[in-house]
Amino acid sequence: MxxxxxxxxxxxxxxxxxxxxxxxxxxxxxxxxxSAWLSEEHxxxxxxxEASFLGGPALDAAGHEGTTAxxxxxxxxxxxxxxxxxxxxxxxxxxxxxxxxxxxxDIRVSATMLSGTRDRVTELLRLALTEPRFDAEAVxxxxxxxxxxxxxxxxxxxxxxNLVFFAQAFPDHPYGRPTEGTAASVAAITAEDLxxxxxxxxxxxxxxxxxVGDITPGELGPLLDRVFGALPATGPSLPLVALxxxxxxxTVIDAxxxxxVVIFGNAGIPIGDPDFIPAMLVNTVLxxxxxxxxxxxxxxxxxxxxxxVNTGLAxxxxxxxxxxxxxSSNAHIAEAIGILRAEWRRMAGEGLSDAELAAAKRYLTGExxxxxxxxxxxxxxxxxLQLAGVDPDYVNxxxxxxxxxxxxxxxxxxxxxxxxxxxxxxxxxxxxGIAPASxxxx
Amino acid sequence: MxxxxxxxxxxxxxxxxxxxxxxxxxxxxxLANGLAVVVIEDHRAPAVTQMLWYRVGSADxxxxxxxxxxxxxxxxxxxTGRLADGELDRIVEENxxxxxxxxxxxxxxxxxxxxxxxxxxxxxxxxxxMVNLAPSEASLRxxxxxxxxxxxxVLDGTPDGAFDERLRAALYPDSPxxxxxxxxxxxxxxxxxxxxxxxxxxxxxxxTAILVVAGDVGTDAVRRMAEAHFGPIPPVPLAPRPARPEExxxxxxxxxxxxxxxxxxxxxTRVYLAPARRAGDQTEAAALVVLADLLGAERVTSVMARAxxxxxxxxxxxxxxxxxxxxxxxxxxxxGVDGGAAEAALDAMIARFLxxxxxxxxxxxxxxxxxxxxxxxxxxxxxxxxxxxxxxxSGLTLADVEAWPDVLAAVTVADVRAAAADVLGSxxxxxxxxxxxxxxxxxxxx
Numbered sequence: 001m002x003x004x005x006x007x008x009x010x011x012x013x014x015x016x017x018x019x020x021x022x023x024x025x026x027x028x029x030x031x032x033x034x035s036a037w038l039s040e041e042h043x044x045x046x047x048x049x050e051a052s053f054l055g056g057p058a059l060d061a062a063g064h065e066g067t068t069a070x071x072x073x074x075x076x077x078x079x080x081x082x083x084x085x086x087x088x089x090x091x092x093x094x095x096x097x098x099x100x101x102x103x104x105x106d107i108r109v110s111a112t113m114l115s116g117t118r119d120r121v122t123e124l125l126r127l128a129l130t131e132p133r134f135d136a137e138a139v140x141x142x143x144x145x146x147x148x149x150x151x152x153x154x155x156x157x158x159x160x161x162n163l164v165f166f167a168q169a170f171p172d173h174p175y176g177r178p179t180e181g182t183a184a185s186v187a188a189i190t191a192e193d194l195x196x197x198x199x200x201x202x203x204x205x206x207x208x209x210x211x212v213g214d215i216t217p218g219e220l221g222p223l224l225d226r227v228f229g230a231l232p233a234t235g236p237s238l239p240l241v242a243l244x245x246x247x248x249x250x251t252v253i254d255a256x257x258x259x260x261v262v263i264f265g266n267a268g269i270p271i272g273d274p275d276f277i278p279a280m281l282v283n284t285v286l287x288x289x290x291x292x293x294x295x296x297x298x299x300x301x302x303x304x305x306x307x308x309v310n311t312g313l314a315x316x317x318x319x320x321x322x323x324x325x326x327x328s329s330n331a332h333i334a335e336a337i338g339i340l341r342a343e344w345r346r347m348a349g350e351g352l353s354d355a356e357l358a359a360a361k362r363y364l365t366g367e368x369x370x371x372x373x374x375x376x377x378x379x380x381x382x383x384x385l386q387l388a389g390v391d392p393d394y395v396n397x398x399x400x401x402x403x404x405x406x407x408x409x410x411x412x413x414x415x416x417x418x419x420x421x422x423x424x425x426x427x428x429x430x431x432x433g434i435a436p437a438s439x440x441x442x
Numbered sequence: 443m444x445x446x447x448x449x450x451x452x453x454x455x456x457x458x459x460x461x462x463x464x465x466x467x468x469x470x471x472x473l474a475n476g477l478a479v480v481v482i483e484d485h486r487a488p489a490v491t492q493m494l495w496y497r498v499g500s501a502d503x504x505x506x507x508x509x510x511x512x513x514x515x516x517x518x519x520x521x522t523g524r525l526a527d528g529e530l531d532r533i534v535e536e537n538x539x540x541x542x543x544x545x546x547x548x549x550x551x552x553x554x555x556x557x558x559x560x561x562x563x564x565x566x567x568x569x570x571x572m573v574n575l576a577p578s579e580a581s582l583r584x585x586x587x588x589x590x591x592x593x594x595x596v597l598d599g600t601p602d603g604a605f606d607e608r609l610r611a612a613l614y615p616d617s618p619x620x621x622x623x624x625x626x627x628x629x630x631x632x633x634x635x636x637x638x639x640x641x642x643x644x645x646x647x648x649x650t651a652i653l654v655v656a657g658d659v660g661t662d663a664v665r666r667m668a669e670a671h672f673g674p675i676p677p678v679p680l681a682p683r684p685a686r687p688e689e690x691x692x693x694x695x696x697x698x699x700x701x702x703x704x705x706x707x708x709x710x711t712r713v714y715l716a717p718a719r720r721a722g723d724q725t726e727a728a729a730l731v732v733l734a735d736l737l738g739a740e741r742v743t744s745v746m747a748r749a750x751x752x753x754x755x756x757x758x759x760x761x762x763x764x765x766x767x768x769x770x771x772x773x774x775x776x777x778g779v780d781g782g783a784a785e786a787a788l789d790a791m792i793a794r795f796l797x798x799x800x801x802x803x804x805x806x807x808x809x810x811x812x813x814x815x816x817x818x819x820x821x822x823x824x825x826x827x828x829x830x831x832x833x834x835x836s837g838l839t840l841a842d843v844e845a846w847p848d849v850l851a852a853v854t855v856a857d858v859r860a861a862a863a864d865v866l867g868s869x870x871x872x873x874x875x876x877x878x879x880x881x882x883x884x885x886x887x888x
Contacts, residue, residue: 023487041486043466044820095814114817212486359536366557367538369658372487374821 023372025382025392028217030224036209037382037392038220041375045115047213049125050379051228052387054206056106058174058239058318059197066181067189069102070139070146071197076100077138079127084138087124096121098128104179105317107201108383112376115214118223126227129202134194146186153180157255157428158263158325164253164440165263165323165426169244175319203235204228210382212375242319243267246424249437253428260429261327264340266419268313268320272389277398278405278413279313279322284360285352286343286418287311287324294347298339299326305336317387322417327429334433341420348418351411365399464847466820468830469661470840473668476649476677480830480840481664482656484823490561490657491824493553494568495831497652498645500625501547501618501684509589509625510641512545513633516585517642518552519543520577522570527581530567537563545623547766549835555824558658562667568653569671572646575639582635590631593624601702605711605876608698612872613713613768618684649677652834656827697873705878707758708781709774712788714871716769717864719846721838728849729861730764735808736800736858738762738771745800746771749791756787769865781875792866799859809853816847 026038057068076098077084091098094117099110109129113121153159163178170176180186207228211220244267269279280288287295288311295309311324328336352360372378385395427434467483503510521527534541539556554564577585597603607622614620624630653672655664719727738746738761746760750773758774775784819825833843 039486043484045817046821095811095818112818114814363536363538365538366536366560369487369489369557370538370540370555372489374823375486376821378487 023378023395025395026217027392028211028220028224030221030229032225032229034204034207034209034224034228036211036220036224037386038215038217039210039212039378039382040216041212042214045214046375047113047115047118047215048211048375048379049109049111049122049227050210050212050376050383051109052208052383053107053109053202054105054208054317054387055201055235055238056102057104057179059200059236060174060177060181062172062177064185064189064193065177065179066146066150066186067193067197068107068201069180070142070186070189071132071134071194071201072100072102072107073142073146074134074138074194075128075132077142078133078135079124080131080133082127083133083135087128090124091121094120096124098125100128102179104175106206106387110376110379118215122223122227126230129227130230132198134191134198136191139191139194143186143189146180147183150178150180150183150186153178154183157253157257158261158327160253160255161261161263161426161428164251165265165424168251168424168426169246169265169321170242170319171245173242173319174239175242175316199232200235203232205234206238207231208383208386210379210386212379212382239318241270241317244319244321246321246422248422248424250425250427250434252431252434252436252439253426254430254439254441255428257429258329259327260330260333260427260431261325262333262337262340263323263325263426264423265311265314265321265323266417266422266424268315268322269413269417270320271315271317271387275413275416276313276315277401278410279417280364281357281360281402281405281410282347282352282414282417283311283313283322284363285356286347288313294343295324295326295340298343299336303335303339305332305339309340330430330432333427333429333431337425337434341423344418344420344423347414348420351414352407354407357405357407357410361402361405364402368398465826465844468840468844471661471665473648473673475673475675476647477668477672477675478652478834479664479668480652480654480834481659481661482654482823482826482830483659483661484656484826485658488558488658489555490558490655490659491553491555491827492561492564492568493551493654493656493827493831494572495549495551495652495654495835496646497548497650497683497835498550499546499548500621500623502645502681503618503621503625504637504641507625507629507633507637507641508621509593509623509630510633510638511550511645512623512625513586513589513630513638514642514646515543515545515550515552516589517577517582517638518571518575520575520581520585522574522576524570524574525567527577530571533567534564539564547619547621547623549832551831551835553824553827561655561659561664565655565667565671569675572648572651572672573675575642575646577635577638579635582633582638586630586633589624590627593627593630597622597624601700601705601876604702605700605874608700609711609713609872609874610767612695612698612874613715617687619686644678644681647678648672648675649680652831654827654831656823656830694869695872697875699875699877701877701879703879705876707774707777708878709876710772710781710785710788710873711876712771712773712871712873713767714769714771714865714868716764718766718836719833719838719842721842724842724846724849725853725857726861726864727764728846728853729857730769730865731850732805732808732812732853733800733858733861733865734762734764734769735812736804737795745795746791749794750787756784760788768871785873796862796867800855800862802855805853805855805858809851813847813851816850 028038029035060067076087078087082090096113096117101108111121111125167176246267269276285294287293287309299305299309306326306328309326314321314323371381469481472478498511500511519528519531531541534554537556537560539554542553544551556564597607611620653668716730717726736745738744740761746762750757750760756775756779758776761772763770773784773788775781830843
């Protein structure tokens, strides 16, 4: 679930902007009707293909969490006539990389190759997407790795606090369940489950593609059909977008640690909402980014209550939160939370000063271009922008949209985003002076 | 069989050498005051990396002032006439950018990565601190304490730090290359403001520096900006570069040994003196890059892994690398294996390799891999700025930088064999053992 937060913060960044040269993005549609965004660049003979299959682990039924994530991890562990070792060697022989990863929202695919190896590497990519083997050896090896990861997660108070927060915010929704599964759900996954998850998750209906590098639109079309054309056209319907259920209660998870970890938040701003850009500015001033923030100043700099406090717009495809986290010694946690609540009230009441608004604009317009750092990063941004539902030229208009936000608009969005009465907290530790609405023991 | 096929596949994939554009977008020029400027144009994203490299490093530390070059690196973030202490880094961060600074034997470098429309802002600040540095007595004293603390953390705080410092000193006795960059604590504590400012005035000037700008900017725009910001700064008389001893071959250097409770298992590091890339003559260095990969890249098929780290070998890990320090072999003996026996097995492996020479098919495969990585690294514009700046402050030219990928691609079996004989057959090496505190069964036998 920390990944959910990270993903959404990345999306938040994708919604800010650049200034200097235009980032040229050309939409390409293949003869077979498959679409991609292309950023063409021939000075360096390399090619990156990034794809997202929307849905991903959010398609897992309750009790079957982790099936899609394990399936995604297994795609490059043997396909067609190649076993896991054979597939790895085939990639190494052409100095190429293919990776698959599941986020709470989607399955991400990333392939990087030298131009001259394009046919060979895209054939390997096609094999992995359409003919994965799910060999018993690979399944058991990765199942063991996943279970080890889950055991480690379950031993960490912060991870548990995250899970509890998301379970409260999204009851009876995939976001309320762990992407990578539970020990019981992962132990129960069968090869048939994996094949079913493969058929359900990798469909052309929910596919988005970004291509960066040494290829022309004319060359790209047939390539798209060859790699993705054999996938099923449609699959199961995606989860509905959920409104977070956060009523402002405080939950304490008992954990025998000197420091308490606090996860806090409100409902967020959905992707595509016109208030998203003003909300980014509000977040930058309150607790986001790497700048001096109000929460950082009051909690860390002035009082030394924590090493760091951060907030972010965690806007996923199927639900949005405004989330934050910090840790503090058990003795100081009550004071720290008091300051957090005071800053929440102050932001909701006052909004941003003109100087704060200007600083946040300077930061957000300056930070964004650095996200496009090399082919892999550019491709990832192009996918994030597609998932945010914007058009290719949006990337070049965003600076203007940020600059146009007024203090009044920021204040209005601050009142919507920052809701003191609904501020919900999950604390893992043995905090002193906290009266929780509910207490859980580990 | 698979190896032969794949080597062939890779060379077909890469096409015939030379590669299409070894360093696309690379341009160089100089200002009248001697500032060298290199532009690496890359217009894929509206961001730039600016680096200012000074031809000064720990090799230039005055006698009795070890660590002065590194101390200046820290002082460069202090007040100028225009900026307050720490203001430059704050402005960069407020603009969403990041910054870096580092000191090596022959260079000190400062860099910023920032949105392309803010290049003028950071270039102005970089030019300002080239000539207007004016740290207060108090902030200089505070920074001295910071550096002393850094020294304790890096060198005295980790066993690796202390080990590397001793290895370097043993490998390069009586040479600036053998000194630690950070300096000795006693000498750092004695730095005066007058001494620091004298060092600054002697070494920080347009004619000791190389400006590298990489990213979404045109060469003409960089020229105009550089003229405006750096053009008015006068050059200084160039101080002579520190002398390096001509003869560096010193067979028979006794091994060094560092014991520390934090070391988990005994580790052997042997460093051979090895030539660096030389202007107009990079063949041996290129052969050493291939040799390091062949002998001990991190994979189970390397010569060292097969000879030493297999099921019946003496080592848990066996690796080789080639850096500015020299040509390095690294070995972790298996538990219960005597250190002397592990070293003898290493020596036997080297003798066998020098006798038999490299496997030509393996060399072909590695050349393909090295050429592939030379292409992939072009994707990272900040790392390109690093490589160019490092090369130009190490006595190489832009022509050497542009030729390097082709020199790598042209390495022959005979080149690798000759380089191995020259370096591994020289006897000019230092062996170091990093050991747990309690003498373990796996330690050296002497």
